[in-house]
Amino acid sequence: MNELLPRQAKVLKVEEQTPIEKLIQLDASLNHQPGQFIEVSVAGVGEAPISICSSPTRKPMEICVRKVGRVTSALHRLSPGDKVGIRGPYGNGFPMEKMKGHDLILVSGGLGMAPLRGVLQYALDHRKDYKEILLLYGIRDYSLMLFKDEIMKLMDSKDCRVYLSYEKEDEVCKNLRKKCPERVCEGVVTKLFGMVDLNPDAYAVVCGPPVMYRFVFKEFMDRNFPPERIYMTMERRMKCGIGKCRHCVVGAGTSMRYVCKDGPVFTGVDALQIKGLIG
Amino acid sequence: MRYAKLSKADFPKLFEALKGYGEVFAPVEEKGKVVFRRVENLKEAKLEYTRTLLPPKKLFLPPEEEILSFEGETYTEKLDGKKAVLLGVHACDINGILKLDRVFLDAPRDEYYARRRENTLVIGLTCVPDKYCFCTSVGSGYASSGFDLFLHDLGKEYLVRIGSGEGYRLSKAEYFKEAGEAEMKLAAKLEERRKGRIKRKINLAGMGDLIETEGKEGWEELTRKCLACGTCNLVCPTCQCYDVSDLLTLDIRKGSRVRRWDSCMLKRHALVAGGLNFRPTVVERTLNRLSCKVGEEVRCVGCGRCTVYCPAGIDFVEMLSTIRGVAK
Ligand SMILES: Cc1cc2nc3c(=O)[nH]c(=O)nc-3n(C[C@H](O)[C@H](O)[C@H](O)COP(=O)(O)OP(=O)(O)OC[C@H]3O[C@@H](n4cnc5c(N)ncnc54)[C@H](O)[C@@H]3O)c2cc1C
Ligand code: SF4
Ligand code: SF4
Numbered sequence: 341m342n343e344l345l346p347r348q349a350k351v352l353k354v355e356e357q358t359p360i361e362k363l364i365q366l367d368a369s370l371n372h373q374p375g376q377f378i379e380v381s382v383a384g385v386g387e388a389p390i391s392i393c394s395s396p397t398r399k400p401m402e403i404c405v406r407k408v409g410r411v412t413s414a415l416h417r418l419s420p421g422d423k424v425g426i427r428g429p430y431g432n433g434f435p436m437e438k439m440k441g442h443d444l445i446l447v448s449g450g451l452g453m454a455p456l457r458g459v460l461q462y463a464l465d466h467r468k469d470y471k472e473i474l475l476l477y478g479i480r481d482y483s484l485m486l487f488k489d490e491i492m493k494l495m496d497s498k499d500c501r502v503y504l505s506y507e508k509e510d511e512v513c514k515n516l517r518k519k520c521p522e523r524v525c526e527g528v529v530t531k532l533f534g535m536v537d538l539n540p541d542a543y544a545v546v547c548g549p550p551v552m553y554r555f556v557f558k559e560f561m562d563r564n565f566p567p568e569r570i571y572m573t574m575e576r577r578m579k580c581g582i583g584k585c586r587h588c589v590v591g592a593g594t595s596m597r598y599v600c601k602d603g604p605v606f607t608g609v610d611a612l613q614i615k616g617l618i619g
Numbered sequence: 620m621r622y623a624k625l626s627k628a629d630f631p632k633l634f635e636a637l638k639g640y641g642e643v644f645a646p647v648e649e650k651g652k653v654v655f656r657r658v659e660n661l662k663e664a665k666l667e668y669t670r671t672l673l674p675p676k677k678l679f680l681p682p683e684e685e686i687l688s689f690e691g692e693t694y695t696e697k698l699d700g701k702k703a704v705l706l707g708v709h710a711c712d713i714n715g716i717l718k719l720d721r722v723f724l725d726a727p728r729d730e731y732y733a734r735r736r737e738n739t740l741v742i743g744l745t746c747v748p749d750k751y752c753f754c755t756s757v758g759s760g761y762a763s764s765g766f767d768l769f770l771h772d773l774g775k776e777y778l779v780r781i782g783s784g785e786g787y788r789l790s791k792a793e794y795f796k797e798a799g800e801a802e803m804k805l806a807a808k809l810e811e812r813r814k815g816r817i818k819r820k821i822n823l824a825g826m827g828d829l830i831e832t833e834g835k836e837g838w839e840e841l842t843r844k845c846l847a848c849g850t851c852n853l854v855c856p857t858c859q860c861y862d863v864s865d866l867l868t869l870d871i872r873k874g875s876r877v878r879r880w881d882s883c884m885l886k887r888h889a890l891v892a893g894g895l896n897f898r899p900t901v902v903e904r905t906l907n908r909l910s911c912k913v914g915e916e917v918r919c920v921g922c923g924r925c926t927v928y929c930p931a932g933i934d935f936v937e938m939l940s941t942i943r944g945v946a947k
């Protein structure tokens with residue numbers, strides 16, 4: 341089989357999430373792990389690695405795309421019925437089995453919510469298998485919040501404790517903060533760590549912009565959280581997605597890894613070992 | 620392994636047999652440089668040479684190739700089934716091919732590379748080392764596998780090591796004669812002499828650790844002259860990086876997906892959308908290149924190309940010696 345040959349997938353639905361992000365439903369079933377990604381092709385424009393943002397327990401498969409360049413803009417132009425090329429799923433994903441029987445602490449910033457949504461959906465669909473589920477989500481303002489309906493609904497549910505931080509106050513955020521000051525605050529996502537007790541028996545699942553990791557990791561380390569229980573998904577430039585083109589390589593000297601093949605999910609121990617992994 | 624003997628006078632016969640298998644590529648002198656090029660006649664080949672400009676990997680992973688064609692969103696693969704022969708490959712370059720095999724043939728295998736590798740015979744040949752070679756320090760001065768036939772120059776004849784089924788079939792021709800211990804001993808003696816001519820040495824034990832702990836000032840000094848041109852990558856037999864882009868025909872519906880060799884020394888190699896660059900300066904990029912070549916594992920095969928062809932005169936072995944703290 342030629343791994344570089346995309347197969348076709350039909351676009352079922354395109355939904356605007358924020359002014360810069362769209363949720364795209366694809367008619368494809370890949371039996372993936374939350375945290376894995378696919379290479380999405382728009383013929384004539386190119387390919388881009390995009391996380392699968394739905395859980396394998398939910399059909400159809402969804403991706404959430406931020407418009408930042410050529411391929412992502414072309415993806416934003418799609419309408420239902422159009423076709424794209426896909427390859428994958430690639431990467432290791434989050435160890436959903438291993439984390440069973442424990443608390444989950446999901447930490448996400450901005451678009452990092454996309455891969456974490458798959459984890460969240462999976463855990464909610466196997467609710468009895470996990471103990472407490474905490475979601476710490478940092479956004480710039482309400483307009484840029486992803487999966488608004490789902491997260492607002494979770495805020496009122498007992499299945500998951502949602503903590504929210506925002507950088508710019510608007511009406512919605514202000515009201516949320518007034519409604520539950522113990523879970524909503526102004527500031528960056530690390531500020532939320534002051535509101536939660538970290539159970540050292542929990543597993544942490546982290547995804548956000550590259551600058552976020554160092555600070556989040558420090559919060560965990562300052563609280564003596566075991567690094568082997570932290571799972572972080574990384575972003576690097578990628579072309580092949582399968583460990584050949586070497587664009588995504590991280591590390592130096594004795595430890596080098598492919599983000600596409602050995603990751604994109606790495607542990608806190610990797611962060612200590614692999615130079616430059618979290619900056 | 621099986622062994623045979625081939626008299627130099629009979630080499631043209633073997634050459635004809637190889638031509639019967641597929642297009643033959645051999646080292647040829649061109650404007651003062653030796654390059655692998657298609658030849659029709661054994662006389663065109665320069666059998667005694669030091670190193671080619673580009674390594675023979677270009678036959679398996681071409682500098683540029685169309686991997687897919689598309690019409691609308693329907694993709695068609697462009698796999699090539701052409702048979703070829705790579706004649707006159709030195710031990711270091713064969714070891715380089717073996718290192719690339721581990722990248723491109725490991726699952727999921729790269730079909731483009733795999734097909735060409737399967738359809739190409741590799742005929743090894745004794746090399747002529749110069750002062751830039753250091754294959755003996757990286758364990759690639761001898762090829763134990765990765766070829767169909769390996770020809771050891773014994774003066775008037777070649778000792779031939781037979782490395783594959785196809786090699787075995789070729790060796791059944793009447794011009795191959797029996798060989799054994801005596802020829803092997805002679806070849807070993809000549810190998811020993813050749814090895815003695817390789818004076819460059821580098822101790823790579825713990826190199827990864829040294830690279831990892833080298834300080835900022837050290838790196839700045841090491842890379843001060845570097846132009847970030849990427850030549851060192853393009854000439855390296857074990858560099859694997861490639862880039863991919865889509866090209867459209869004028870009617871916009873049809874086009875092709877093309878991949879090209881890329882270089883980790885170029886600025887855009889780790890640049891992502893939004894302008895964030897994970898290896899922004901030549902320091903991070905050199906750290907990455909050296910780590911890739913001699914860090915966690917030794918991927919360098921000691922061919923000396925990156926030093927010989929660097930326009931800034933940066934010497935790979937000297938750079939490593941400086942990091943080790945043993946520079947002259
Ligand atoms: C594992 C992984 C998961 C990702 N998941 C998502 C997701 O769920 N949603 C989302 O919107 N984005 C995601 N990204 C980022 C997304 O891949 C880039 O935004 C996208 O490749 C930019 O391509 P472009 O053609 O639109 O931009 P351009 O700037 O035009 O990019 C040109 C080329 O650069 C490369 N490139 C640029 N930026 C990146 C980048 N950040 N990562 C990898 N390659 C890059 C691409 O190969 C592209 O062909 C993910 C990236 C990775 C590595
Ligand atoms: S060939 Fe020399 S100048 Fe060019 S990138 Fe390599 S080390 Fe730098
Ligand atoms: S790093 Fe330099 S010496 Fe080593 S194999 Fe590559 S080109 Fe040859």
Ligand code: FES
Nearest residue numbers: 581584585586600
């Ligand atoms: S994306 Fe090509 S090696 Fe990782």
